[in-house]
Amino acid sequence: MDELSQVQHFIEESGWLGPALFVLLHLLRPLLFLPVILVCVAGGLLFGFVEGAILSFIGMTLMSFVSYVLIYRFPSFKDKLSKLKDKVLPDRQLSVGQIMVLRIMPFVHFHLLSFYLMEMTDTRKEYMFYSMIGVIAPAVIYTAFGGAIHELPWYGTAVLFMMLLIVYKVIGKMNDDKIDTIS
Structure with missing residues (x-):
């Protein structure tokens, strides 16, 4: 029996404990330096598409809540994120749509x-509403297509990243146009 089969067998035999540990893995993911895509792909492999996507959605939603609590309870964490924000996208206002596209991109800082x-x-x-909407796409896409994305050659990953970047820019342009129209 290979390792994946052994893990799948453990999950099947563990009842509620397997899914609970998987959701906990989403919460511990930042401490373990695991990318979201890796955890969601594992969810698809271990639980199948539907259950894996649902569990990833729950885990990422709880992580969004934890982020909220951390940022408001620990000013030093908020300061670090503010500095990171200024470095990554200085003087840039993002739309909710752009944040949702960025959530799909692998290795984009979740807490940022x-x-x-x-x-x-x-x-x-309101934050939790948009957060929940924002984690649906990565939960579904990474769980369903994470294996394919992960298996792409470097140039395939680069093309996918460029397509997401174009969508990000188009949404930003639409948002800027909307703001100009309102002004």
Whole structure:
């Protein structure tokens, strides 16, 4: 029996513990320096597409809530994210749509995007609403296509990244046009 089969057998035999540990893995992911895509792909391999996507959605939603709590409870964490924001995208306002596209991109800092979303929203309820919407796409895409994306050659990954970058820019342009129209 290979390792994947052994893990799948453990998951099947563990009842509720397997899914609970997987959601916990999403919460521990930043401490373990694991990319979101890796955890979601593992969810698809271990639980199948539907259950893996649902569990990844739950895990990433809980991580969004944890981000909210961390940022408001620990000013030093908020300061670090603010400095990172100034380095990564200085003087740039992102739209909710752009944040959702960035959530799909592998290796984009999860907490930084949460920070952007917090600055755009007025309440925790509004933040969590947009956060939940924002993690649907990565949960589904990474779980369903994560294996394919992961198996792409470097140039395939580069093309996919460029396509997402173009979508990001188009959404930003549409947002800028909307702001110009309102002004």
